[in-house]
Amino acid sequence: MRNKAGFGLAVVIFAALIVEGISLLQYGRLRKLVMQAAERQSMVELWTKTEIINHTLESAEATIHDHLWDLSRNLPYPDSMFSAARRLVETNPDIVGGFITFIPGYYPGKGELFEPYARKSGGTVKVSQIASADHDYTANPDYLKVLAEDRGHWTDPYHYVDESEMDLTTYSCPLKDGSGRTVGVCGIDIDLSWLGDTLNVYHSLPSSFTIVLTREGKPFAGPSGSRVAGQVVRLLHDGATVPPQAGSARAGMIAFRDSLSGDKALLYYASRKDEPQWQVAQVIFEKELYGNIRKNRFIDFLLTLIALTALFLMIERFARNEKRLRDAYVDQARIGNELHIARRIQEEMLPKKFPPFPDRTDVDIFGSLKPAREVGGDIFDFFIRDGKLFFVVGDVSGKGIPAAIVMAMIHSMFSLASASEDDPVKIVKAVNAEGCRNNSAGMFVTCFIGVLNLSSGRLRYCNAGHDRPLLVGCAVEELPANANLPVGVLPDVQFEGQECRIAPGTTVFLYTDGLTEAKDTSRRMFGKDRVIGILGRFISDPAAAAADIVSAADREVETFISGTEQEDDLTMLAIRYNGNAAREWEESIVLRNDLGQVKELNGFVKSVTGRLGIGKDEAARIRLAVEEVVVNVIEYAYPEGHDGEVQVDARPDGRSLVFTVTDSGRPFDPTKVPAPDTGQPAELRTPGGLGIFIARELMDSIEYARRDGKNVLTLRKDLRNGARHGVQHRV
Known part of the structure; x- marks a missing residue:
């Protein structure tokens, strides 16, 4: 029995040591969490108090400036x-x-x-x-x-x-x-007599205090007569910090000890950007930060030791108690203002300047995001690189902080991947790989990522389980978009991309389900039909801006919900493609009447089609048509043994790609050459005419004219073909 008792005591002691070790580790982690939370809380309080001062001074300045006109009069x-x-x-x-x-x-x-x-x-x-x-x-x-x-x-x-x-x-x-x-x-x-009492009326910790100093470090508000306050003044004035420069603000933290008691303290300070460049400082003591934690830790250890002594044969009870204690620690570590800070951080990640590209006329963009809670899980972003507009709209499953964290991750990965990659499918795959990593919560993201070539209107996109965008042009219609799996579901899923050509004057309207699922007081949904009805007002309206479309939808939703609290975030992004940039350039090449020049011709045509973002297959057809025409000129326009030149000009006119082939050879109208009978065997056909026949088949129109003693042949390819039909490809 004694041996059993000794063994039991040894088990209790060993378990107590383990618990103490775990408690120490948790204590260290909790200290770090509390310190981070206290720092956030202190900076929020500090900036809030600075804003009180800013408001008072700016209001006073506004008062006097508002009266200057009256005084002058x-x-x-x-x-x-x-x-x-x-x-x-x-x-x-x-x-x-x-x-x-x-x-x-x-x-x-x-x-x-x-x-x-x-x-x-x-x-x-x-x-x-x-x-x-x-x-x-x-x-x-x-x-x-x-x-x-x-x-x-x-x-x-x-x-x-x-x-x-x-x-x-x-x-x-x-x-x-x-x-x-x-x-x-x-x-x-x-x-200013009220300033010190007002700034010190509330603090998260009882012994904390706030003091206000001039730019040179002279205190004028707050408990400036106390010993610690005097120490704070010396820290801020005797070289620990650099006085703020005109037109700039600064903020920081200094750790120090009370010169008499030796207590550790933290000094947070911030300065105004504009005159007067006063400094606001706040002091908190570490003993208040950690006092309750130390006390709770000691009590927890005693309770755990008693429980182990009485119930050392019931280990499962210990597990439940440990879980309860961990939950209690997590609850103690939460700070009520954390959500507000998270929302401010989230807002900084989203585009805020509209119009975002005021110097561009080829595209107009406007977007908005309204979170249903303090922080949301929706995302939208866009930027222009190498003449292409990259954009994303997404919706994270779930709500609150977890969804906001996933949203931040998706936003960062989109920015990183699209900085060097033009293929939306590969961008989605990169985002999906990151979304699947450490996704123990099983959260997923529906998103739509697109790349719009602003010269040609070619739109390449990949839809990862998101609502299909709507196109507003001659009518309102859905953009054909295959429903791939959302991001974050499976790491090795294959995403399917599509492409189409957007006609100038068309608006691409993207949104999250917070728009169609917005509910009124009777729990009825806003629905897609209402969205289409709103967009229908802007059909064929050349004056309609992207902001007008989003604002109209926003007003209709606000009227519909009548102040009802919503369950989901609401995001809208309107991209109006004007296509003006496509008419601002022309390229030319001059070739000798030598078949060896065909290689240079093909490189020239490839450069033109690549600049317009024309697809690989269509570019090959255009290249073949131009080559057939130019080879015909090289071989037959000039007498044998005579040198001559062929000039090829290329320009987009907003709707078509136009090639003009000019030579000063013998007059010849290839458009009047009869089409060859392709049903006959090659050896029985009349020679000639096959090259121009191929060019006619590959281009939308061919026109001939004789001007100033020169043959001028114009080939035109309509860039709008396929504008409303996605061409799928799989990666």
């Missing part, structure tokens, strides 16, 4: 300046004083110096003329600086004593007359 009436000063103070509750100083002698009737001043006092506004020999504002450095620099200026905060004491800062700006001449300085006083 009333300059001929010196007594009106008193009421103008009063209006400055009454307009903005943060303004406690307003003044208007004029250059000496501006109003002869008012004396050499004239300064109407309005000040709030006891709920009223008192207005007076305060300029005098004892109060010569022309000697004030701030007055002189505004006149010298001809721009607004903020003073450092200062302590003001009159009927009451307060901390003030003053903003001054030039006052100009109707001709633009500076005639004085207008300024306002802002009360």
